[in-house]
Amino acid sequence: MARVALVTGGTRGIGEAICKGLQAAGFTVAANYVGSDDRAKDFSERTGMRTWKWNVADHQATLDNVASIEAELGPVDVVVNNAGITRDGTLLKMTYEAWKEVMDVNLGGCFNTAKATFPGMRQRGWGRIVNIGSINGQAGQYGQVNYAAAKSGIHGFTKALAQEGAKFGVTVNAIAPGYIDTDMVAAVPADVLEKIVAKIPVGRLGHAEEIARAVVFLCSEDAGFVTGSTMSVNGGQHMY
Structure with missing residues (x-):
């Protein structure tokens, strides 16, 4: 039976590519999203993958939806924490709400999905958690104190949780992408x-x-022997 993989923010951009890659590798993939229902419907029609809608910043919603996924597809053995948002601005102009929303989604979402899936992975003796960080969490970026802090936090979260999972067959790693040709980057002047x-x-x-x-x-x-690592995929822009 195919292992089940959950990809947050999975219906567009990097998330969609990850879903397709895991599906091609033999996983049964559940894609989380929080935005456009039409886009999610189109994604499912094109790929055959199921989608679940909830905000990963919502702890209880994450627990409930992971339970729903497991009831329908089976135990979640792979989690890719890809969901993320930006609310850019310099510190002088940034509101507390902009700070908190980015921290809750980008970093809090990793905690919530891990809380929902890590115990089962540990009990079954196998699991993979991959957290999508960012080059800007490694090098910093002007006008992104919230985003850079959240992504940097992901790298620390990864190293700490990797130590908890290692002897139980659960690996935890991060990937720090550089600038990728997504819709978000296409909007840059x-x-x-x-x-x-x-x-x-x-x-x-x-x-x-x-x-x-x-x-x-x-x-x-x-x-299986790679855990607690952050893989930089950035074209050599930041060698960390």
Whole structure:
């Protein structure tokens, strides 16, 4: 029977690429989303994967929806914490609400999904948790104290939880993407984007599928000796 993988923020961009990669690797994939129902419907029609709608910042909703997934598909053995938002602004202009929302979704979501799935993984003696961090959580970024703090927190969360899961066959790793050709990056003004690409040694933006391939490896049997690591996939922009 195929193992079940849950991907948060899974119906678009990097999340969709991860879902497709895991499905191709033989996993049964459940995709979480919180935005457009139409986009989620289109995703399911194109891929055949089921979707569940809830905000990963909501602890009880996460527990309830993971229970629903497990009742319908089976135990969740793989979690990819990809859901994330931005509410950019300098500290002087940033509201507390903008700070809290980013922390609750980007970092709190990792805690909530792990809380819902880690005990079962540990009990069954096998599990994979992959948290999507960011180059901006490693290097920082002007106007993103909330986002950079949350993503940096993910890297610390990963290392700590990896120590709890290691002897039970549960690995916990992070991936820190650089600038990827998603809708979010496409919205960046052309002149700004040109300056960003100029700082990437390989000379281009990354592709969502390149992040997905890294995730698939970390979720595989082959990665059983890899835990507590942060894999930088950024074209050499930040060597950490």
